Amino acid sequence: MPPILNYVIHLLLAAVLLAVFFKVYTWVTPYDEVELIRRGNRAAAMSLGGAMGGFSLTVASSLLHTSGYQEFFGWAAGALMVQLLAYLVTTRGLRISREHIESDNAAFGGLMGCIALCIGAINAACIS
Secondary structure: OOOHHHHHHHHHHHHHHHHHHHHHHHHHHOHHHHHHHOOHHHHHHHHHHHHHHHHHHHHHHHHHHOHHHHHHHHHHHHHHHHHHHHHHHHHOOOOOHHHHHOOOOHHHHHHHHHHHHHHHHHHHHHOO
């Protein structure tokens, strides 16, 4: 396969996986991140942005360290589950409620985003 075609396929697959992650993650959370972000809610933007960044770190690492599409998809599915688990543990452990994000508590949103990025970085490193 020509390298440019391999690049395009991986780029498109990664973009589709990110879109799937976005859809699943925003479905699992009890608030509408997109609507909150449209209204200028920084907490929702930081939380969602961190989760997407954390997921993307693992997807990027799996692109570097896997040889086939099945293995790549497997790591991406694992990353999705890890990020969702991190969200559930964080919100319950720190008692971050829907109201914290909906009221634009940037401290909680930033913390959730940072935790998601940290989990994503650790998860990405575990692939190598």
